[in-house]
Amino acid sequence: MNELRSPIILGSVVLYMILCIVVGLWAMRRTRSAKDFFMAGRELGIMITGIAIFSSTMSGFGFVGGPGLVYSLGMSSVWMVITVSTSYAAADFLLGKRLRLFAGAFDCISLPDAVAARYGSEVTRFLTAIAILLGILGYLATQTLAMATVLQSILVGTGYFPEVSLITCVVISSSVLVFYCVTGGILASVYTDMFQGAVMVVGGFLVFLTTLYVFEGGATAAVATILRDDAEAAGPWGTLGMIGCLSWYFMFTVGAAGQPQILTKGMMIERVQNYRWVPLVTVLGYTLTALLWVSIGLVMRALVLSGAHPELASADAAAPAFLQQYAHPVLAGIVFAGLFAAIMSTADSFLNIGAAALVHDIPRALTGRSLTHELFWARIGTVAIAAFAALFALYSYYANARLVALLGAFGWGTFGAALVPVIGIGFNWKRATPLAASVAIAISLVLNFTIEVFDIRLPHNIHGGTVALLASMTIFFLISFLSPPPVLDPDVEALMEI
Amino acid sequence: MRLLTLLVGSLLLVVAVVIALLLTPELGDVGGKPHEQFSTMASGGSGSARHANVLWLGGLFGTASLVFFVALMAFGARKGASLRGLGRPLAASLVVCLAFWVWLLVSYAHTMDGGAVSFFLALPGPSAIMLYGFFPVTILFNLLYVIGFNRWILTEEDYQEYKRLVAERRGRSA
Numbered sequence: 001m002n003e004l005r006s007p008i009i010l011g012s013v014v015l016y017m018i019l020c021i022v023v024g025l026w027a028m029r030r031t032r033s034a035k036d037f038f039m040a041g042r043e044l045g046i047m048i049t050g051i052a053i054f055s056s057t058m059s060g061f062g063f064v065g066g067p068g069l070v071y072s073l074g075m076s077s078v079w080m081v082i083t084v085s086t087s088y089a090a091a092d093f094l095l096g097k098r099l100r101l102f103a104g105a106f107d108c109i110s111l112p113d114a115v116a117a118r119y120g121s122e123v124t125r126f127l128t129a130i131a132i133l134l135g136i137l138g139y140l141a142t143q144t145l146a147m148a149t150v151l152q153s154i155l156v157g158t159g160y161f162p163e164v165s166l167i168t169c170v171v172i173s174s175s176v177l178v179f180y181c182v183t184g185g186i187l188a189s190v191y192t193d194m195f196q197g198a199v200m201v202v203g204g205f206l207v208f209l210t211t212l213y214v215f216e217g218g219a220t221a222a223v224a225t226i227l228r229d230d231a232e233a234a235g236p237w238g239t240l241g242m243i244g245c246l247s248w249y250f251m252f253t254v255g256a257a258g259q260p261q262i263l264t265k266g267m268m269i270e271r272v273q274n275y276r277w278v279p280l281v282t283v284l285g286y287t288l289t290a291l292l293w294v295s296i297g298l299v300m301r302a303l304v305l306s307g308a309h310p311e312l313a314s315a316d317a318a319a320p321a322f323l324q325q326y327a328h329p330v331l332a333g334i335v336f337a338g339l340f341a342a343i344m345s346t347a348d349s350f351l352n353i354g355a356a357a358l359v360h361d362i363p364r365a366l367t368g369r370s371l372t373h374e375l376f377w378a379r380i381g382t383v384a385i386a387a388f389a390a391l392f393a394l395y396s397y398y399a400n401a402r403l404v405a406l407l408g409a410f411g412w413g414t415f416g417a418a419l420v421p422v423i424g425i426g427f428n429w430k431r432a433t434p435l436a437a438s439v440a441i442a443i444s445l446v447l448n449f450t451i452e453v454f455d456i457r458l459p460h461n462i463h464g465g466t467v468a469l470l471a472s473m474t475i476f477f478l479i480s481f482l483s484p485p486p487v488l489d490p491d492v493e494a495l496m497e498i
Numbered sequence: 499m500r501l502l503t504l505l506v507g508s509l510l511l512v513v514a515v516v517i518a519l520l521l522t523p524e525l526g527d528v529g530g531k532p533h534e535q536f537s538t539m540a541s542g543g544s545g546s547a548r549h550a551n552v553l554w555l556g557g558l559f560g561t562a563s564l565v566f567f568v569a570l571m572a573f574g575a576r577k578g579a580s581l582r583g584l585g586r587p588l589a590a591s592l593v594v595c596l597a598f599w600v601w602l603l604v605s606y607a608h609t610m611d612g613g614a615v616s617f618f619l620a621l622p623g624p625s626a627i628m629l630y631g632f633f634p635v636t637i638l639f640n641l642l643y644v645i646g647f648n649r650w651i652l653t654e655e656d657y658q659e660y661k662r663l664v665a666e667r668r669g670r671s672a
Contacts, residue, residue, distance in 0.1 A: 071538070071539070072538060072539055072540055073530065073540055074540075074542065075625055075628075078625075078628070078629065082628070082629070082632070082633040082636070085633065085636040085637045085639065085640055086567050086636050086639065088640060089567075089571060089636075089639035089640050089642075089643060090567055090570045090571055090574075092640070092643050093570065093571035093572075093574035093575050093639075093643060093651075094570060094571070094573070094574035095574065096643075096651075097651055097652050098574070101660055104660075104664060105660070105663060105664050105667060218620070219620035220617055220620040222620075223617070223620050223621060223622065224617070227615065227622055229541070230533075230541040230542055230543075231542075231545065231609070231612065231615070231622075232530075232541070232542020232543060232544075232545050233539075233540075233541060233542055234621075234622050234625060235542070235545065235606065235609070235610070235622065235624055235625060236602060236606055236624045236625045236627070236628040237542070237549075237606075238530075238542065239529075239530030239531075239540040239541055239542035240529055240530055240540075240542075241528050241529055241530065241542070241548060241549070242549055242552065242553070242556040243519055243528075243552055243555075243556055243559065244529060246556060246559050246560055246563065247516075249560075249563065250512070250559075250563045253563070253567055254566075254567070254570070257570070272652060272657070272660075273647075273648075273652065273657065275647075276643075276644055276647035276648070276651070277644065279640045279643055279644055280640070280644055283637065283640050301539065304536060304539075305536070311536050311537070311538060312538050313538075314538060315538050315539075424570070424574075425573075428573055428574050428576075429502070429573075458520065459519065459520050459521075459522070459524055459528075460519050460520075460522070460524060460528055460529075460552060461528065461529040462516065462519060462520065466516070467516065470509075470512060470513050470516060473509055474509065474510070474513055477506055477509070491663060491667055494659075494663050495660075495663065497577065497578065498577070498652075498656045498659055498660055498663075
């Protein structure tokens with residue numbers, strides 16, 4: 001069976017891509033308006049909403065970067081994983097119901113639409129759309145590069161395509177992504193998320209079971225090996241240290257209430273009462289998938305420390321090395337397909353959200369009305385953003401390797417710092433003013449960019465995104481308190497009282 | 499108003515703790531150091547050397563963060579000034595989380611000087627408390643949302659009020 005490993009992995013990925021294309025064609029027949037394209041007609045059920053939320057949160061980073069972080073830093077990044085409960089709880093309590101009520105009452109088809117309705121301000125809509133566009137470009141370029149890199153390693157590994165270039169792999173993987181996103185919009189995205197999520201959960205759980213038996217003596221012996229080498233790596237803070245871990249915990253928990261890929265999905269659920277069950281699906285799905293993140297990282301670190309496996313070329317090679325050498329070929333096929341699924345399910349969400357910001361919100365903010373033939377322009381916008389992200393990814397790969405990594409890391413913190421005060425707090429607090437919202441977005445962008453671009457390391461490894469988030473929330477409260485109370489639209493006021 | 503005070507107060511406490519941390523000198527290998535043998539790994543070194551002067555501030559950071567998270571949840575769930583009975587379950591869940599948080603801190607403080615470590619389900623004590631204790635109890639907040647949705651988040655009366663409002667809006671725009 002082992003000699004069939006490469007063909008099985010390639011076959012699984014090809015089958016997965018064909019399924020994406022079929023879903024895109026199916027969804028195309030159901031996408032007749034911009035509301036269908038961006039909001040899936042606001043007709044999603046519980047399971048599909050829950051799975052779409054967790055699968056778009058767990059990106060390729062979780063499948064490749066996550067195990068790499070555990071391999072490299074020990075238990076530190078587990079603090080990112082365990083935020084799943086508090087982060088979804090904070091976002092659900094703050095916005096689960098509220099955003100869906102606004103979406104239904106004001107017929108919003110994007111997050112900035114809801115922001116404009118809440119604040120009655122086109123400036124705030126514009127700044128929200130800009131923050132979203134800046135955030136997604138980094139995320140999308142990272143995902144594009146990750147898809148192409150994984151595809152290239154699979155194709156080269158089969159021996160049939162030893163010379164395949166990264167550019168060819170960018171073209172192939174981006175074409176599949178763009179095809180189903182353009183034809184079926186968010187409907188194709190959430191339905192592909194459905195089986196993408198299923199593949200991720202099954203793959204994550206089976207890999208976890210495999211890791212229990214790979215190290216001689218089992219999981220306890222593996223962790224004991226790490227502990228003997230460096231007690232801190234196996235301790236609760238890993239090698240990063242206590243304060244760095246806690247700053248991640250804070251940023252990932254609070255920042256969830258500013259992630260457009262999460263919030264927008266909540267606006268699409270058919271009945272607001274059904275949102276009740278969504279947290280069960282998201283928390284369970286994410287936790288099962290994250291088993292892979294933690295278990296592969298620990299086992300690979302122990303294998304290398306014990307001399308049972310040669311040192312990896314890079315920390316990010318932990319998951320691919322484990323799958324290639326220790327997982328059953330069929331399981332490796334499932335997980336490589338799951339890896340593609342994780343990357344694509346994040347990328348498709350951002351592509352759709354970015355297209356909405358570009359062709360719906362920015363024109364509305366600047367001209368006061370929507371474009372004519374909005375659905376047509378939505379499809380053009382999707383292609384344009386995907387092409388830009390692909391070019392940006394390739395430029396970064398060949399000319400400036402730091403660019404994509406920088407913007408990719410920048411994403412969660414950018415969304416969190418820019419949008420948590422404006423949306424998370426602002427949709428629950430009548431005293432919040434448009435001026436405070438606009439200043440909070442601007443300050444958060446400046447702070448995040450400054451910290452990332454100048455590569456500023458804060459004492460005790462406090463994450464820059466945490467500082468930006470704290471600053472933007474404090475300024476938001478301060479300006480709101482100092483400004484005259486805003487005059488709210490009576491319907492907005494009534495909605496905020498429900 | 500009391501909830502807003504709690505929210506802003508806990509936010510300011512987190513801000514104050516982070517500022518204090520930024521001003522506290524770093525001891526030892528705070529963020530870890532390269533592994534002596536394997537270049538793709540880091541190692542943490544001595545826990546007591548790098549955490550001695552920030553352990554209590556870190557404890558306060560975690561405590562203030564948990565209070566702030568719960569304040570955010572309460573702020574989102576309130577109707578007017580009332581939590582409609584959600585206050586007590588939320589506060590009780592917070593107390594349970596804080597208890598596990600303190601247990602984690604105490605357990606780590608006892609082992610960071612190289613004290614004896616016991617294993618539970620393949621993890622050393624402090625990490626086991628984090629993953630099998632602290633993490634599961636934070637799921638209480640998700641369960642509160644699911645179990646109490648119809649009582650605390652969106653009651654039938656809330657929904658009827660919403661339907662009326664939407665119908666009025668549509669009537670006005672028709």
